[in-house]
Amino acid sequence: xxxxxxxxxxxxxxxxxxxxxxxxxxxxxxxxxxxxxxxxxxxxxxxxxxxxxxxxxxxxxxxxxxxxxxxxxxxxxxxxxxxxxxxxxxxxxxxxxxxxxxxxxxxxxxxxxxxxxxxxxxxxxxxxxxxxxxxxxxxxxxxxxxxxxxxxxxxxxxxxxxxxxxxxxxxxxxxxxxxxxxxxxxxxxxxxxxxxxxxxxxxxxxxxxxxxxxxxxxxxxxxxxxxxxxxxxxxxxxxxxxxxxxxxxxxxxxxxxxxxxxxxxxxxxxxxxxxxxxxxxxxxxxxxxxxxxxxxxxxxxxxxxxxxxxxxxxxxx
Amino acid sequence: xxxxxxxxxxxxxxxxxxxxxxxxxxxxxxxxxxxxxxxxxxxxxxxxxxxxxxxxxxxxxxxxxxxxxxxxxxxxxxxxxxxxxxxxxxxxxxxxxxxxxxxxxxxxxxxxxxxxxxxxxxxxxxxxxxxxxxxxxxxxxxxxxxxxxxxxxxxxxxxxxxxxxxxxxxxxxxxxxxx
Amino acid sequence: xxxxxxxxxxxxxxxxxxxxxxxxxxxxxxxxxxxxxxxxxxxxxxxxxxxxxxxxxxxxxxxxxxxxxxxxxxxxxxxxxxxxxxxxxxxxxxxxxxxxxxxxxxxxxxxxxxxxxxxxxxxxxxxxxxxxxxxxxxxxxxxxxxxxxxxxxxxxxxxx
Numbered sequence: 001x002x003x004x005x006x007x008x009x010x011x012x013x014x015x016x017x018x019x020x021x022x023x024x025x026x027x028x029x030x031x032x033x034x035x036x037x038x039x040x041x042x043x044x045x046x047x048x049x050x051x052x053x054x055x056x057x058x059x060x061x062x063x064x065x066x067x068x069x070x071x072x073x074x075x076x077x078x079x080x081x082x083x084x085x086x087x088x089x090x091x092x093x094x095x096x097x098x099x100x101x102x103x104x105x106x107x108x109x110x111x112x113x114x115x116x117x118x119x120x121x122x123x124x125x126x127x128x129x130x131x132x133x134x135x136x137x138x139x140x141x142x143x144x145x146x147x148x149x150x151x152x153x154x155x156x157x158x159x160x161x162x163x164x165x166x167x168x169x170x171x172x173x174x175x176x177x178x179x180x181x182x183x184x185x186x187x188x189x190x191x192x193x194x195x196x197x198x199x200x201x202x203x204x205x206x207x208x209x210x211x212x213x214x215x216x217x218x219x220x221x222x223x224x225x226x227x228x229x230x231x232x233x234x235x236x237x238x239x240x241x242x243x244x245x246x247x248x249x250x251x252x253x254x255x256x257x258x259x260x261x262x263x264x265x266x267x268x269x270x271x272x273x274x275x276x277x278x279x280x281x282x283x284x285x286x287x288x289x290x291x292x293x294x295x296x297x298x299x300x301x302x303x304x305x306x307x308x309x310x311x312x313x314x315x316x317x
Numbered sequence: 318x319x320x321x322x323x324x325x326x327x328x329x330x331x332x333x334x335x336x337x338x339x340x341x342x343x344x345x346x347x348x349x350x351x352x353x354x355x356x357x358x359x360x361x362x363x364x365x366x367x368x369x370x371x372x373x374x375x376x377x378x379x380x381x382x383x384x385x386x387x388x389x390x391x392x393x394x395x396x397x398x399x400x401x402x403x404x405x406x407x408x409x410x411x412x413x414x415x416x417x418x419x420x421x422x423x424x425x426x427x428x429x430x431x432x433x434x435x436x437x438x439x440x441x442x443x444x445x446x447x448x449x450x451x452x453x454x455x456x457x458x459x460x461x462x463x464x465x466x467x468x469x470x471x472x473x474x475x476x477x478x479x480x481x482x483x484x485x486x487x488x489x490x491x492x493x494x495x496x
Numbered sequence: 497x498x499x500x501x502x503x504x505x506x507x508x509x510x511x512x513x514x515x516x517x518x519x520x521x522x523x524x525x526x527x528x529x530x531x532x533x534x535x536x537x538x539x540x541x542x543x544x545x546x547x548x549x550x551x552x553x554x555x556x557x558x559x560x561x562x563x564x565x566x567x568x569x570x571x572x573x574x575x576x577x578x579x580x581x582x583x584x585x586x587x588x589x590x591x592x593x594x595x596x597x598x599x600x601x602x603x604x605x606x607x608x609x610x611x612x613x614x615x616x617x618x619x620x621x622x623x624x625x626x627x628x629x630x631x632x633x634x635x636x637x638x639x640x641x642x643x644x645x646x647x648x649x650x651x652x653x654x655x656x
Contacts, residue, residue, distance in 0.1 A: 036339050040346040075522060106620060110549035117557025121529065124564050128522060136568060143565045147558055154553075167621055282336035283329060296654050298321070 011102050018091055022235040027053045029235075029277050036281040060231075065224035072129035079126035080222065080229035083119055087236040090115040094243055095170040097253045097262040108169040109161060112244065113154050116199055119237075120146040123201075123208060126230070127218035138217025141288060142201065142208035148295050149198040155303040156191035159184075159310040160248050173252035182249040187306040189249045191299055196245065198291070200237030203280035207288050242272035356434035358460070361419045363435040364410055366450065367428065367459035374454065375429035375466060378405040382421035382430050390414035391421060400475030402467065408453060412438060413446035427466040431459040497616075501541040508534035519580040525564055532556045543618040 027042065027049065034041030043049040067076055093108035095101045105111055120143060127139020161167060163184065164175035172181075182189045198205040209217030219230045246252060246268040253261035255268075286294070347354050356362070369375050378395035396406035421430045440446050458464070473479050480487040511531040518524035532555045540548035628636050 035344070036336050038339055038342055038345050040344045040348070072520075072522065075526070078526075105545075107545045107549045110546070110553065114549055114552035114557055117553055117561070120557070120561050121564070124561065124568070125522075125526075128564070128568050140565070140568055143561055143568070147561050147565075150558070278333060278337055282333045293654065297651070 010100060014091065014096065014100070014102060015088065018088070018236065018239060019232070022232050022239055023053050023057065025235040025238065025273065026056060026231075028273070029280075032274060032277045033281050036278065057228075060228040061225060063224040065226060068130065068132075068221050070131045071221060072131070075125045075129035076221075077226070079122050079129065080226045080233070082125070083122035083233035084229050084236070086115045086119045086122065087233055087240055090240050091243075093169055094240075094247060095173055095252060096243075096265055097260075100262060101170070104170065105168065107167050109157055109167045109172075109248075112240075113150065113157075116153070117146075117150050119199075120150075122230075122233070123218050126222070127208075130218070130221035132221050134214040134216070134220045135218050137214045138208045138210075138220070142218060145198055145201070145205070145207060145291065148292060149195045152191050152295060152299045152303050153195035153199060155300070155307055156188040156195060157248065158307050159188040162307075162310055162314055169247050169252075173247055173254070176251040176254065180249065180251040180254075185249060185306075185310070187302060188310075189245070191303050191306070192248070193245065194299065196241035197276065197279065198295075200234060200241050202234070202238060202276055204283040204285050205291060207285065207291060210285060238273060238276055239269070242269040242276065245269075245272050356436075358434060360434035360436075361417045361422075361432040363412075363433050363438055364415065364417075364421065364448075364453065365431055365433055365455045365459060366408060366453045367431055367455060367457060367461075369465040369467075370458060370463055371465060372456075373402070373467075374404050375427045375464075376405050376408065377403040377427055377429070377466065378408075379403075379426060381424040381426065385420040385424035387418060387420060388414045388416055401472070402474050405450060408450040409447060410453060411447050413443055428459070428461045428464050429466075433459075497541055501538060504534045504537035504541065507531075508538065517584060519577045519584065521567055521576065521580070522564070525560060525567065528563075529556050529560050532560070541616075543616040546619070546621045546624050 030052075031041040031043075031049065041049065042052040045051040045055050067073055090112050092102040093105045093111050123142040123146070124139045127135040127137075127142065130136075160172060160181050163181060164172045166172060166175070175181075194205075201208050209219065214220075219227055222230060243265070246265060250268050252268075253265040255261070255264035259267075367375050376393075378393055380393065380395070383389075383391040383393060390411040391409070392411075393408040394406040396404050398404060417432065419432050422432050425431075438446075467474055467477065467482075469483050469485075471479060471482060471485060508531050511527040511534065514527040515524045515531065518527060532551060536548040536551040536556070539545075539551060
């Protein structure tokens with residue numbers, strides 16, 4: 001049976017792979033981080049500690065799933081479901097290979113931006129419904145951060161869209177046949193990288209959940225599987241941003257033909273996932289006002305100039 | 318502008334490269350249960366009660382260790398043998414309180430209580446953390462091999478009168494007029 | 497496709513009604529987001545995917561996030577809920593009800609006069625942009641000048 005876009009087998013495979021990869025990232029991140037910090041990391045459970053994921057899952061599934069009596073129950077339960085749904089939906093428009101994907105959408109880029117902006121609700125509702133100081137602080141920070149960085153994320157993508165002339169991610173990949181877009185759109189790539197880290201609130205931009213300052217931020221009151229959904233949602237976001245960078249700037253599935261296209265896609269995304277983990281290992285967290293002023297005073301003008309120059313070059317040729 | 322780029326971009330890239338290089342450095346981790354670490358002889362770990370070279374208990378139940386203990390985890394009761402030796406009737410250390418500070422060892426006049434380099438003392442039941450004299454007492458001298466309190470102290474016991482200890486002069490006869 | 501349209505429309509109407517009668521303001525906002533997303537689906541079904549995406553990004557994704565942001569700052573509790581409940585008496589609904597019934601009658605009257613064959617023409621991104629930068633370029637330029645003014649003033653405020 002061959003894979004084709006939108007068949008049940010493809011959808012099932014993509015969904016399963018994405019969730020398993022996100023769960024495995026818990027182990028990958030701990031292992032890689034420890035190598036960069038001259039430690040060994042979890043290596044006890046199973047070969048190379050691979051079964052640590054299983055142990056973590058057993059732990060998180062059997063933990064008490066507690067809803068605080070002072071919380072707004074409806075929003076409290078809704079919040080972790082939103083982030084999982086939104087990020088898994090975003091994977092629908094990503095072309096994983098020449099004929100692998102869930103849907104063909106002419107507004108793929110816009111769809112992903114829309115889903116990313118809806119993801120902010122998960123964080124905000126989680127913090128607001130917890131009725132907890134730390135959670136409220138975390139979601140306040142998250143709201144401002146995500147709304148701000150969505151702007152640069154969108155504008156930095158417009159250069160790619162202008163070059164390929166389409167919002168369809170598959171067309172964007174096919175337009176990179178001659179040259180991957182990170183060469184003409186290097187500034188856009190850097191801005192998208194930074195904004196992507198901020199969107200998925202990974203370190204160094206994990207200000208909404210900064211452990212040292214505000215406990216765990218918006219998911220302070222969460223436990224059990226609801227916390228697990230936030231946790232896996234963060235890793236799903238990491239996978240999403242990595243595969244988006246691959247699709248938009250690094251030619252998606254393209255590569256020399258000694259490996260199948262899907263392997264190229266996985267390799268490129270894997271490199272970016274490792275890079276995000278390296279960011280976590282290396283770079284300290286900025287202060288909140290530094291983050292905001294960096295975004296609005298530096299990244300926004302830069303992305304606008306990038307768009308302007310790109311448009312001028314396209315028009316002149 | 319150049320300073321901004323230097324601060325925000327170049328220094329970050331330098332940091333990233335510096336951390337990335339660490340992946341080729343051997344890890345510092347000691348894989349503990351498989352690979353036992355070297356414990357220094359004066360490490361302050363599990364507390365023991367030692368015996369003197371003759372095989373008698375060194376502890377004379379003076380209670381100095383219990384007084385010195387900052388967390389009050391030592392409890393003991395004095396008893397006396399027929400030959401005049403003092404000994405603890407019970408000697409109890411609550412290791413769930415003990416902070417391994419070593420003050421008891423410093424305070425002990427007879428080198429009876431000593432700290433050893435053993436630290437693997439975890440228990441499942443909290444009550445098992447309370448060690449009695451049978452658990453604490455070992456069949457050796459610990460760190461001081463030839464020290465015997467009653468042989469150097471002036472205390473009179475059966476078979477050793479006053480003045481018969483090592484380096485001890487005969488007691489002065491206060492009723493005599495001789496120099 | 498047309499059932500999807502009616503379903504999304506019904507969700508939009510019901511959730512908008514729920515926004516009005518809901519006393520918990522966070523829940524009311526959630527219903528408002530739901531209503532906007534339903535409208536986005538309506539746009540998509542009617543052949544305007546670009547408008548649908550913008551609806552989701554701009555309204556549901558940005559503006560209502562700021563609404564929620566403000567509500568988080570206000571520290572609303574049980575007393576606002578009670579206040580809201582005291583305002584939502586049946587008497588309050590009489591005048592708006594009559595007016596919206598009149599408007600609905602007018603709307604139905606107008607709707608009944610146009611032809612029933614609703615042919616869906618899909619309007620893609622290209623067509624929208626061609627229109628925006630063709631006949632309506634003046635409006636776009638005016639809007640961009642307004643945005644530029646906003647941008648400059650925001651930059652100025654942030655610089656302080």
